[in-house]
Amino acid sequence: EEEDEKTLRSPICCIMGHVDTGKTKLLDCIRRTNVQEGEAGGITQQIGATYIPAENIRERTKELKADAKLDVPGLLVIDTPGHESFKNLRSRGSGLCDIAILVVDIMHGLEPQTIESINLLRMRNTEFIVALNKVDRLYGWKTCRNAPIGKAMKQQSKDVQLEFDHRVTQIITQFKEQGLNTELYNKNKDRGETYSIVPTSAISGEGIPEMLLLLIQWAQKTMIEKLTYSSEIQCTVLEVKVIEGLGTTIDVVLVNGVLHEGDEIVVCGFQGPIHTTIRSLLTPHPMKELRVKGQYIHYKEIKAAQGIKITAQNLEHAVAGTSLYVVGPDDDVEEIKESVMDDMRNVMSRIDKSGEGVYVQASTLGSLEALLEFLKTPAAYIDNLKEEKKKEAAEDAVFPCVLQIMPNCVFNKKDPIVLGVDVKEGVLKIGTPICIPQRDFIDIGRISSIENNHK
Ligand code: GTP
Ligand code: NA
Ligand code: MG
Numbered sequence: 001e002e003e004d005e006k007t008l009r010s011p012i013c014c015i016m017g018h019v020d021t022g023k024t025k026l027l028d029c030i031r032r033t034n035v036q037e038g039e040a041g042g043i044t045q046q047i048g049a050t051y052i053p054a055e056n057i058r059e060r061t062k063e064l065k066a067d068a069k070l071d072v073p074g075l076l077v078i079d080t081p082g083h084e085s086f087k088n089l090r091s092r093g094s095g096l097c098d099i100a101i102l103v104v105d106i107m108h109g110l111e112p113q114t115i116e117s118i119n120l121l122r123m124r125n126t127e128f129i130v131a132l133n134k135v136d137r138l139y140g141w142k143t144c145r146n147a148p149i150g151k152a153m154k155q156q157s158k159d160v161q162l163e164f165d166h167r168v169t170q171i172i173t174q175f176k177e178q179g180l181n182t183e184l185y186n187k188n189k190d191r192g193e194t195y196s197i198v199p200t201s202a203i204s205g206e207g208i209p210e211m212l213l214l215l216i217q218w219a220q221k222t223m224i225e226k227l228t229y230s231s232e233i234q235c236t237v238l239e240v241k242v243i244e245g246l247g248t249t250i251d252v253v254l255v256n257g258v259l260h261e262g263d264e265i266v267v268c269g270f271q272g273p274i275h276t277t278i279r280s281l282l283t284p285h286p287m288k289e290l291r292v293k294g295q296y297i298h299y300k301e302i303k304a305a306q307g308i309k310i311t312a313q314n315l316e317h318a319v320a321g322t323s324l325y326v327v328g329p330d331d332d333v334e335e336i337k338e339s340v341m342d343d344m345r346n347v348m349s350r351i352d353k354s355g356e357g358v359y360v361q362a363s364t365l366g367s368l369e370a371l372l373e374f375l376k377t378p379a380a381y382i383d384n385l386k387e388e389k390k391k392e393a394a395e396d397a398v399f400p401c402v403l404q405i406m407p408n409c410v411f412n413k414k415d416p417i418v419l420g421v422d423v424k425e426g427v428l429k430i431g432t433p434i435c436i437p438q439r440d441f442i443d444i445g446r447i448s449s450i451e452n453n454h455k
Helices: 002-006 023-031 054-064 084-096 112-123 149-154 158-177 208-222 333-348 365-375 387-396
Strands: 012-017 048-053 074-079 099-105 127-133 182-184 195-199 234-243 247-256 258-260 264-267 274-277 280-284 296-299 301-303 306-311 324-326 358-361 402-406 420-422 427-429 449-452
Touching: 012 023, 012 084, 012 112, 023 048, 023 074, 023 099, 023 208, 048 054, 048 280, 048 306, 054 074, 054 208, 074 084, 074 208, 074 306, 084 112, 084 234, 099 112, 099 208, 127 158, 127 208, 149 195, 149 208, 158 182, 158 195, 195 208, 234 324, 264 333, 280 301, 301 306, 324 333
Parallel strands: 012 074, 012 099, 099 127, 127 195, 182 195, 358 402
Antiparallel strands: 048 074, 234 247, 247 306, 258 301, 264 274, 264 324, 280 296, 280 306, 358 449
């Protein structure tokens, strides 16, 4: 028991930033996976979680000879979408994490969702490091696969180094305009006040060693108290998903405590509190993404911090983003049911159900929330129209409010119906893919039904 008190849990690290800065690709590089290429439109639409064991971090950082003393069992990384529609998911992800990686594209500098991410992190006083990604795009870059960035920079020509310095200086200025002091990690003498920038390439792996080392060192140095394992359950539902063969499941992040097979749990549901029993506790293999269907490991019990898939009965109407509670022997179930519904009241206050509009259905609540946000901003698609069509479209367009929400419908693979908004026509139309500015096409969470109920 004494021993247990001193145990550290894995830090939870959220990866945030503007769309297409390379967040998922950086994780792919660490995991040696290829999740990004399997994403619809190359866009992340759900929160993901990956467990990186300490031994993998040790292996990836060994060339630095920093003798990384790892007191934590590993790192739990939460991937978030950068697309503007998914602010809710960025907020959900950043709300969970101990530390974050803010990814900035070295060729683009700070972009709108970079700034939004900074503000989310600031709001919660979350420490972060900046990954200045895509250094391989500097003209004339010489690839040094998976090398420390310090070593890779020495291999570069004078021209590459000049362009690099120039871009870094500009980006540091942009951060300053946001009220943040940043500095290259190897020049940063004042880590408490100044955020470190690590140049990286997610394609050829330069800088990944320093990025991992910095995260772990910083977490271990400044967050011991926060990372000290506590047996009090702290658990958040990330996503609610139907999985073939498993039924409706919830993906959760267990921040503290232990979950057991057979535990009695209460989660927030659209139609009231859901009181059920954990049927199985599953995780992907280490270094694999929870949101990608694959082989699962079954557990009798599992300790924080972990990303876990839970199967249980009656999860169909569970609400992502809310807390999961375990009913202990001395707990009053009714009291717990009351507190889970506090979360619900929060979510529902953001949804308009005034009776006229369209019927929207998506396969995850995360996608549904994002789609609703998108549909609420008619300008988003009207802007794409030719001038003469604009006025007409503004009059005809149906701007939805929600009549009914069915977050967890089963998507029929044999007969896929992709339904959505036709941007060219400017009206909601059944049978056409959803379009979103900056992208020609996005399959936003496999929309399975959208019906025009407009009179
Ligand atoms: P969202 O999750 O949709 O916000 O995007 P993301 O930040 O996860 O970016 P993603 O990993 O999807 O990468 C976007 C594109 O940039 C892909 O085409 C990647 O191959 C490319 N990319 C990512 N990192 C690098 C990099 O370091 N170098 C180069 N050259 N391309 C990169
Ligand atoms: Na992307
Ligand atoms: Mg991504």
